[in-house]
Amino acid sequence: MQQETIAAIATPPGEGGIAIIRVSGSEAIAKVGAIFKPRIKDRALNQLHGYQMILGWIVDDQGQPIDECLLAVMRKPHSYTAEDTVEIHCHGGVLAARQCLEQVLGQGIREAYPGEFTQQAYLNGRLDASQAEAVIEIIRARSKKALNLAVKQLSGYNSRYIHRLEDRLIQAAALIEASIDFPEEVGEPDYEEIARLLAEVQHHLGQLLAAGKRAEIYRSGVKVVICGKPNVGKSSLLNWLSGRDRAIVTEIPGTTRDIIEEYVNIKGIPVRLIDTAGIRKTEDRVEAIGVQMAQQAISEAALAIFLLDITSGITLEDEEVFHSLNPDRTIILINKDDLVEKQIDHERIQACFPGIPVIFGSVREEQGLNELQNRVEAMILSGLGREGEVEMLLSARQQQILQDCQEHIESVSEILGQVSLDCLAVEISELLEDMSELTGKSLKADAIERIFRDFCIGK
Ligand SMILES: Nc1nc2c(ncn2[C@@H]2O[C@H](COP(=O)(O)OP(=O)(O)OP(=O)(O)O)[C@@H](O)[C@H]2O)c(=O)[nH]1
Numbered sequence: 374m375q376q377e378t379i380a381a382i383a384t385p386p387g388e389g390g391i392a393i394i395r396v397s398g399s400e401a402i403a404k405v406g407a408i409f410k411p412r413i414k415d416r417a418l419n420q421l422h423g424y425q426m427i428l429g430w431i432v433d434d435q436g437q438p439i440d441e442c443l444l445a446v447m448r449k450p451h452s453y454t455a456e457d458t459v460e461i462h463c464h465g466g467v468l469a470a471r472q473c474l475e476q477v478l479g480q481g482i483r484e485a486y487p488g489e490f491t492q493q494a495y496l497n498g499r500l501d502a503s504q505a506e507a508v509i510e511i512i513r514a515r516s517k518k519a520l521n522l523a524v525k526q527l528s529g530y531n532s533r534y535i536h537r538l539e540d541r542l543i544q545a546a547a548l549i550e551a552s553i554d555f556p557e558e559v560g561e562p563d564y565e566e567i568a569r570l571l572a573e574v575q576h577h578l579g580q581l582l583a584a585g586k587r588a589e590i591y592r593s594g595v596k597v598v599i600c601g602k603p604n605v606g607k608s609s610l611l612n613w614l615s616g617r618d619r620a621i622v623t624e625i626p627g628t629t630r631d632i633i634e635e636y637v638n639i640k641g642i643p644v645r646l647i648d649t650a651g652i653r654k655t656e657d658r659v660e661a662i663g664v665q666m667a668q669q670a671i672s673e674a675a676l677a678i679f680l681l682d683i684t685s686g687i688t689l690e691d692e693e694v695f696h697s698l699n700p701d702r703t704i705i706l707i708n709k710d711d712l713v714e715k716q717i718d719h720e721r722i723q724a725c726f727p728g729i730p731v732i733f734g735s736v737r738e739e740q741g742l743n744e745l746q747n748r749v750e751a752m753i754l755s756g757l758g759r760e761g762e763v764e765m766l767l768s769a770r771q772q773q774i775l776q777d778c779q780e781h782i783e784s785v786s787e788i789l790g791q792v793s794l795d796c797l798a799v800e801i802s803e804l805l806e807d808m809s810e811l812t813g814k815s816l817k818a819d820a821i822e823r824i825f826r827d828f829c830i831g832k
C-alpha cells in the first residue's frame with residue numbers, strides 16, 4: 374500500500390537539548406534533501422545509507438539557515454515505520470523545531486496525526502495490533518513492572534501466547550473438518566478431545582484476564598489513604614514512604630488540615646498516597662472541612678492504612694474512624710511502638726477490630742514499615758491470581774475480546790455433540806476470527822482507530 378509521506382515533531386514541547394522532527398514515507402529523503410544544506414559540500418542526504426547521520430542546516434526558501442541540524446536516515450524497511458525515514462535533530466525549543474517542521478510541510482508533506490507513525494508500522498506489517506498497543510504502554514509506563522510488561526509485549530510475547538491458543542482451536546477445527554470431509558473413514562469427531570481443547574483454551578483465557586487485572590494495577594496504580602485520629606503519625610508515614618518532608622509534622626494534634634497527595638512506589642506498585650486531616654469532632658471550621666475531605670478520600674481509596682497511637686489506647690475517636698472504613702480493605706498500623714507506655718496489645722486489637730491485619734511499628738524508628746509495605750502489596754494484589762503464572766498487560770480492547778471469547782467458548786462447549794458438524798465448524802471458525810482480533814494484522818477500520826487514538830503526536 375502506498376502511504377503518504379508524513380511529518381511531526383516527535384519530542385515533547387518546551388525547551389530541551391534537542392528536538393526531533395520525524396519524516397516518514399517514500400518522499401521523505403528527497404523532500405527533506407531539498408531544504409537541507411550539508412556542512413560538507415559534496416555530501417548529500419540521498420547518498421546516505423540507512424543509519425547514517427549528516428550535519429548541516431535546514432534552510433528557508435531563500436537558502437538562509439533556519440537551524441543547524443543533524444539528520445539521521447533510515448531506509449525502508451529498516452525503520453520504525455518500515456518506510457524511508459528522516460529524523461531531523463534540531464535545537465530544542467519551541468521555535469526552532471516548529472520552523473523546521475513548517476519548512477518540511479512546505480514541501481508538500483502532510484503533518485502526521487497522533488500515532489500515525491506507529492499506524493504506518495502496523496499497516497506495513499512491522500507491528501501487530503498487540504505490539505502497536507505496547508508502544509503506548511511503554512510511553513505511559515509509570516512503574517518498572519509496567520514498563521517490563523510493555524516491552525515484553527512489544528517483543529511479540531503476547532502475540533505468541535495468543536497464537537498458541539489459536540493453535541488449539543485450529544486443532545479442534547481440523548478434527549471437525551476431517552469428519553465433514555471424510556465421513557466414511559473418520560466417522561464422528563473425537564468430541565472428548567474437542568471438549569478438552571476448548572476447556573484448555575478457556576482456562577488460559579481466564580488466566581490471561583486475571584493477569585491483565587494484575588498488570589492493570591502496575592499500569593494505573595491505586596489510591597491508598599492514610600487515616601486516623603489526630604497526632605497518630607499519619608504525615609510522618611507519608612513523609613517516610615515518599616522519602617521527603619512533604620507534609621508538616623508537629624506534636625500539635627490537628628496539624629494537617631488538607632488532603633496531601635504524593636505518588637510513591639510500594640513494592641513496584643505506583644501508589645497515589647493520600648495523607649488526611651486527623652478525624653475528630655472539632656469546632657474549628659477549617660479543620661472540620663479537612664475532616665470531611667478525609668472521609669471523602671477514605672471512601673474513594675482502594676485501601677486504607679489506619680493508624681493508631683500505642684500510647685493512647687483505643688479511643689472512641691479510633692472506633693469512629695474505623696466505622697467509616699471498609700474492613701476488607703484496611704490495614705492497621707499501631708504506631709509509636711518505640712515508646713515505653715503501651716496501651717494497646719494484640720488481644721485488645723482483635724477484640725475491637727476482628728480480622729483486620731495489624732502491624733505494630735514505629736515510623737520514627739522505622740520499625741515494621743517493610744512489613745507494612747508487604748501487607749499493602751499483598752492486599753492490593755489479593756484476589757488477582759498468583760504472580761508468575763502469566764504476566765501480561767491488556768488494553769480495554771483486548772480485555773473485551775477475551776471476555777467475548779470466553780462467553781463464546783462456553784456456548785460452543787454447551788452445544789458440542791448436539792448440533793451438526795457444519796454448524797460446529799462455523800462456530801469454531803468464528804471463535805478463531807474473534808481471537809485473531811487480539812493480535813490482528815487486518816483489523817477493521819474502527820478497531821484500528823481505537824488503538825491509535827490514544828497516541829501522542831509524533832509517535
Ligand atoms: N515516638 C514516636 N513519635 C512519633 C512517631 N511517629 C510520629 N511521631 C510524632 O508524633 C507527632 C505527630 O506526628 P504527625 O505525623 O504530625 O501526626 P499526624 O497523624 O499527621 O497528625 P495530624 O496531622 O495532626 O492529624 C509528631 O511529633 C511526630 O514526630 C513514632 O513512631 N514514634
Ligand SMILES: [Mg+2]
Pocket residue numbers: 607608609620621622628629649650651
Ligand atoms: Mg498530619
